[in-house]
Amino acid sequence: MSFLSIIAGKTSKYSSLRLMSVYPTQYVEPIVQKDKQNEQKTELSKLYHVPIKAAVNKSSDTVFHDDTKEKMINYITKKGNSALARTLLSKTFELIKRTQTEHMNLAKGEKNAINTNAETLLKQAVENCRPLLQVTAIKRGGVTYQVPVPITTRRSYFLAMKWLLDAAREKERKVSLPEKLAWEILDAAHGQGRVVKRKDDLHRQCESNRAYAHYRWS
Amino acid sequence: MALRVFGLNIVRSNRNLLKNAHKLSAPPSGYMAVAPFASEVTVQAAPAAVQKQKVSKAMRAYLKRANEHDEFMKTQHLEFQIGKRHLANMMGANAETFTQEDIDEAISYLFPSGLYDKKARPALKSPDVVFPARKAAEFDETGRPFHSMFYTGKPNFFQLLHDIVEETNKLADLEERLLRRGNKPDENQKLEMAGFQLLPKDQLELFLVESIADIEYSNFTKSMERLIASPYAYKSKSFIERFLKPLMDQSKQLEVPKPKIDEEGRQYITTYECLRKTARADVTVRFPGTGKISINGKDILYFEDENCKEQLLFPLQFSELLGKVDVEANVEGGGPSGQAGAIRWGIAMSLRSFVDQEMIESMRLAGLLTRDYRRRERKKFGQEGARRKYTWKKR
Numbered sequence: 001m002s003f004l005s006i007i008a009g010k011t012s013k014y015s016s017l018r019l020m021s022v023y024p025t026q027y028v029e030p031i032v033q034k035d036k037q038n039e040q041k042t043e044l045s046k047l048y049h050v051p052i053k054a055a056v057n058k059s060s061d062t063v064f065h066d067d068t069k070e071k072m073i074n075y076i077t078k079k080g081n082s083a084l085a086r087t088l089l090s091k092t093f094e095l096i097k098r099t100q101t102e103h104m105n106l107a108k109g110e111k112n113a114i115n116t117n118a119e120t121l122l123k124q125a126v127e128n129c130r131p132l133l134q135v136t137a138i139k140r141g142g143v144t145y146q147v148p149v150p151i152t153t154r155r156s157y158f159l160a161m162k163w164l165l166d167a168a169r170e171k172e173r174k175v176s177l178p179e180k181l182a183w184e185i186l187d188a189a190h191g192q193g194r195v196v197k198r199k200d201d202l203h204r205q206c207e208s209n210r211a212y213a214h215y216r217w218s
Numbered sequence: 219m220a221l222r223v224f225g226l227n228i229v230r231s232n233r234n235l236l237k238n239a240h241k242l243s244a245p246p247s248g249y250m251a252v253a254p255f256a257s258e259v260t261v262q263a264a265p266a267a268v269q270k271q272k273v274s275k276a277m278r279a280y281l282k283r284a285n286e287h288d289e290f291m292k293t294q295h296l297e298f299q300i301g302k303r304h305l306a307n308m309m310g311a312n313a314e315t316f317t318q319e320d321i322d323e324a325i326s327y328l329f330p331s332g333l334y335d336k337k338a339r340p341a342l343k344s345p346d347v348v349f350p351a352r353k354a355a356e357f358d359e360t361g362r363p364f365h366s367m368f369y370t371g372k373p374n375f376f377q378l379l380h381d382i383v384e385e386t387n388k389l390a391d392l393e394e395r396l397l398r399r400g401n402k403p404d405e406n407q408k409l410e411m412a413g414f415q416l417l418p419k420d421q422l423e424l425f426l427v428e429s430i431a432d433i434e435y436s437n438f439t440k441s442m443e444r445l446i447a448s449p450y451a452y453k454s455k456s457f458i459e460r461f462l463k464p465l466m467d468q469s470k471q472l473e474v475p476k477p478k479i480d481e482e483g484r485q486y487i488t489t490y491e492c493l494r495k496t497a498r499a500d501v502t503v504r505f506p507g508t509g510k511i512s513i514n515g516k517d518i519l520y521f522e523d524e525n526c527k528e529q530l531l532f533p534l535q536f537s538e539l540l541g542k543v544d545v546e547a548n549v550e551g552g553g554p555s556g557q558a559g560a561i562r563w564g565i566a567m568s569l570r571s572f573v574d575q576e577m578i579e580s581m582r583l584a585g586l587l588t589r590d591y592r593r594r595e596r597k598k599f600g601q602e603g604a605r606r607k608y609t610w611k612k613r
Contacts, residue, residue, distance in 0.1 A: 022592050030585025034536065037583055046412050047583060049465035054592075055585035057559050058525065060532045083523050 027051050032059040068123050075161050076177075091178035093118035096186060115189075125188035129160035129195045133206040138215050147215045148206035163195045164188060274361025287352065294345035301342050318344070353427050374426040375434060382441045385457055389448040396450075403449040414462040416442055421463070472587070474578070477571045480504070487571045492564030494590055497552030501564025505572045507544030513561065514548060526558035533566035533586050537573050559590060 030052050031037050037044065058070055069089065076085040100116040107114060115121055135146040151159070168181035187193025305324045306313035321342050331339040356373070357363040365373040367380075393403075417425065419435045430438075442461060445451060451458065477485035485505045492499040511530065513520040521527050534540040545565055549557045566586040570578050581587055595604035602608050 030583060030588075032584050034580070034584075037580060044583065048579070049413055052582055052585050052588055054563075054588040054590035055532075057529055057555055057562075059585075060528050061536050061584070062528070083525070086524060 023053050024051075027053045029053055030055045030059075032061055033065075034061055066119055068126060069119060071157070072122065072161055075165055088178055088181075091176075092181045092185070093122075095178055095182035096121055099182065099186065121189045122185055125164065125185045125195075126157065126160045128188050128191050129163055129199050130156040131159055131199050131202050132156070134159075134202060135205055135209060138212075140215055145212040145215050146205065146209045147212045148209050149216055160195075160199075163198055167194050167198075273359045274357075276357060276361045277355070277359045280355050280357075284355070291345055291349070294349070298342070298345055305342070351427065372426075372428045372430060372434075374428050375430050375438075378426065379437065379441060381457075382438075382445055385454045386441070386445045386448065389445070389450045389453060392450050392453065393448065404452070407452040409446060409451045409455065409458065411446060413465050415465055417461050417463055422461070474570045477505070485572070487568040489564045489567045492560045492567070494559035494563060495552045495556030495593065497549060497556035497560040499547050499549035499557065499560040499564050501561055501568055502546040503565060503568035503572070504544040504546070505539075506542060509541035510544040512546050521554055521558055523554050523558075526554050529555075529558040529562045530565070532562055533569055533581065536581060536584060536586065537569050537577055539569060539572060543569070543572065562586070563589060 028047065028050055031040070031044075032055050059065070073082060073085045073089055076088055078085075096118040097116060100114060100118075100121070104111050104114040104116060115124075131151065133148045134151050135148050137144045138147045139145075164181070164184055167184045168177055171177075171180045184193060184195060188195045302316055302321060303313040305321055305328070306316040308328060309320070309324045311320065325340055325342060329340045333339050356365060356368055363369070363373075365377070367373040367376045370376045396402075416439055419430070419432070422435065422438065423429055442458070445454070446458060475487060477487050480486050484507070486502055488500060488502040490500050492501055511518045518527055518530060521530070530545075531540060534543070534545075545561075547561045547564065549561055551557075552560070563586075566581060570581070570587070573581075578587075597603055600608075
């Protein structure tokens with residue numbers, strides 16, 4: 001079933017194998033977007049005989065749907081209140097749009113250079129915050145070393161979004177989450193701000209501990 | 219047969235062996251597997267060492283066993299015939315033309331059973347079906363095995379592996395020869411494997427009349443895959459096809475219902491029992507329509523959540539019928555998300571009647587036509603929830 005999982009399983013960059021699933025192993029992930037179905041039309045004939053999992057209740061084929069956005073909503077959610085998380089993120093997007101439009105109107109010349117699309121800004125911010133390495137504590141001979149280890153793509157996305165949210169939640173009580181999150185996203189999208197600094201700090205720490213890298217396997 | 223030396227008895231039993239082999243090659247109950255190996259074994263039964271007077275111990279034991287089995291089968295056949303005759307008499311039918319279907323019908327009528335498991339209910343079947351075929355003698359009367367791989371314990375299976383490898387080598391040779399000549403494999407004749415799968419283990423076992431281990435089955439699949447991967451695999455199509463089983467088209471498995479006509483002359487389809495989590499819905503889709511949606515008498519604002527509204531529209535938007543059909547739904551139980559999911563499935567299932575086969579397949583690939591069986595996972599004792607453990611610190 002490996003070739004099928006290549007076609008169908010990797011529809012989202014965040015997807016992974018789920019243990020204890022109600023679906024038997026021969027079921028493959030659905031391809032919800034019609035564009036993606038059209039892209040892989042020739043390979044789809046292999047799926048004629050394969051049962052497909054049901055589309056989850058967050059998926060849809062509209063232009064408003066975005067994987068990064070959905071993931072961000074999941075991370076913002078507290079105690080299952082995803083409706084609130086959704087409104088918070090849409091408020092954030094509204095604020096980003098407002099600030100960027102204001103910037104665009106105030107700018108002299110080159111008005112098109114300013115990105116006012118909040119979704120692409122969020123994606124840009126997440127990409128800018130993604131770490132490549134992290135340090136783990138490994139004990140050797142009674143001494144704990146901070147050993148740099150590479151991380152998976154999935155985890156790097158998780159860390160980027162978590163850091164953005166951590167930064168946004170560290171605020172005064174009077175400031176609302178959407179406001180702070182909008183600032184952080186805008187900062188990170190331009191390669192500045194606390195989150196990008198945090199990533200750079202981590203990279204620097206890995207760099208300074210490179211001498212211990214061999215403890216990962218020895 | 220030069221088995222005259224041993225008297226009539228042996229000849230008879232050997233004839234029985236042949237008969238057994240025939241039975242193997244045409245199994246009675248519709249198994250697709252044919253057992254050429256098992257019959258081959260007996261066909262070449264003309265023993266080489268005919269003149270030898272001595273019968274080996276193994277052969278003698280085998281003949282005894284075979285005789286016993288034959289006797290047993292004979293009585294079973296007689297009993298079956300008598301039973302069939304009784305049933306036919308009770309049903310007032312002709313015993314000669316009484317078929318297996320008539321037997322099943324008669325039994326379910328005369329001996330009605332409330333037992334749930336069908337296997338536990340009374341039945342009368344031909345002894346050929348009840349007692350599976352056995353392997354015929356694999357050695358001659360001197361105890362010398364016919365098959366060179368007899369001592370592997372699974373001669374048919376290893377012969378099969380051998381055949382596969384031979385076929386693969388043949389194709390490799392062919393490929394090299396044609397490559398040297400500058401020929402290329404014919405793309406049009408390429409083997410289409412998408413709709414087929416290799417014989418599953420139990421069917422392969424029936425085919426071989428031997429039980430095989432999991433690892434042996436995986437050896438079989440691996441060597442078959444190697445054979446199929448060859449660019450000239452179509453040259454040994456007839457060999458490969460013996461071990462293939464066709465798969466059903468997933469989207470054709472569920473029959474699409476024909477739409478009914480209502481008083482206004484519009485087509486409509488009602489899907490009952492749309493289930494998701496603990497919600498249950500009945501969904502009616504009318505075509506042509508204006509995109510009206512009514513859920514328990516309210517419009518789409520029945521759902522406050524943005525996500526739920528989006529879910530409702532998902533199949534409509536996907537099949538490009540948004541605004542062209544009317545949807546009515548009655549839904550009860552569960553929460554908003556479950557209810558929206560139930561209605562979504564109902565709409566998708568109903569829409570199949572108003573779109574073409576290609577769109578149905580596309581909807582299936584999008585996961586709209588699969589019933590979502592996931593339920594809330596239970597809390598476990600000794601744990602805080604379904605998965606989360608209580609905080610615990612040793613010191």
